[in-house]
Amino acid sequence: MSRFDLTGRVAVVTGGGTGIGRGAALVLAEYGADVVLAARRPEPLESTVNEIRALGRRALAVPTDVTDPDRCQDLVDTTLGELGRLDILVNCAGGAETKSLAQWTEEEWHQVVALNLGSVWFLSRCAAKPMLAQGKGAIVNISSGASLLSMPQAAPYAASKAGVNSLTGSMAAAWTRKGVRVNAIAVGAVRAATLVDDLERLGIDPDSVGGTNASGRLGEPDEIGHGVLFFASDASGFCSGQTLYMHGGPGPAGI
Template identity: 40%
Template sequence: MLDKAFDLTGRVAIITGGGSGIGRATALLFSRYGGRVVLADLRLPAAETVAQEVRALGGHALPVKADVRVPEEIEAMVNRTVAEFGRVDILVNCAGGNYFTPIEDTTAEFWDKIAHLNVRGPFLCAKAVSKVMASQGGGVIVNVASNMGIQAAPGVAAYGSAKAGVVHLTRLMAGEWAKYNIRVNCVAPGPTKSEGYIRARLKASLDPDAPVDNALGRPGRPEELAYVILFLASDASSYVNGVTIPADGGPKL
């Protein structure tokens, strides 16, 4: 009974940022539970590599080059998904990124760059798929924010504000689109040991395996975040709408 609640057989999921990190882990997990995945990524070779991994598991995957900052590419992504699979049941807004910058060094151009990627992109993707979902009787959207959008931290004024916007946008979408049977929820990860995390730590001459400042004392693994996303995308959370689940190892007391 529990496995059936998580079953995604016959469902089609678009995963932005699907070429690496949490997006990749989510695609592989969705495939294990029967979902067909569209891997949308700015780097097509990365999406194609993950698509090969999905197919090696016996799943169905469509790699698509898409920049979530460009409305025309988002529309093309959705149109290609519908042409290939006939529907869109799930959207996981996983594409995002950050560069640590003190407030006094944050330029207007940098602010706009971070906002366009981290909150405008998810908005445009959700708006595009909502039309398809409404026409087919419903769907599920899972936004990936950050614990930096919930709590203050140094050097992330632009990123934290954008991710806070994603948290609130989740509530607004959930309220407005419930009439279309579209559920919208959010996960707020803490430090996660993705490829990007490892690169950033090494670039700063820091150990990627070093303890982090949370209750569990370690970064999360992309696979751990993928299970939270699976819960929110599946019927296991059918009465959950408009919430943000922190997945950050807990506060250190």
């Protein structure tokens, strides 16, 4: 179990106020990490900060627009200034609407790509600098099963997440030899507000979507959080450049 121990390490989790980001942040804190949470809305961040502090860990909320490279650098600088180091980055901020290809505007395309892919590019490069300087670090990118499938109703989102998978491999090839491992998790349907709200808007029962995988249910944010823990900890010390598909197992279609 010592390989999962994160005591003394500092993690930055984007999208950390809700859903998978919150679940990952709490799991990392349970295993000893101090956590900096970043997202646009401060209220959910403060709620999660209080939960982490109740576990006896240090926690900090830093409202951040992760599509802005200057704000990404500010987030890293604040983390170093307040907590003294940066060992783990979890790029979890993301999302998009669901609609047909013809309905997307040019502005919406750019917004989705900036949020899901641009943020990973900008923040990972900022966070890698102190990690490379100390000779050790772990970056975990939250991708999506949409990146591995043909999903016309989520085309810009799927394309941006496919880009995340590619960046994960490229960054791992550049940085692993220098001590910084980079991996991704392509998540399936998880019980997070973004998915549940979108499905309900479309009149789709969220549990019916979960029923299409082998487990017959939606995933829970903390389950993805334990996947993040594996990649963030020394338990995955020989693993870098990988995209793990966590989706409840292949359903009847074998996907």
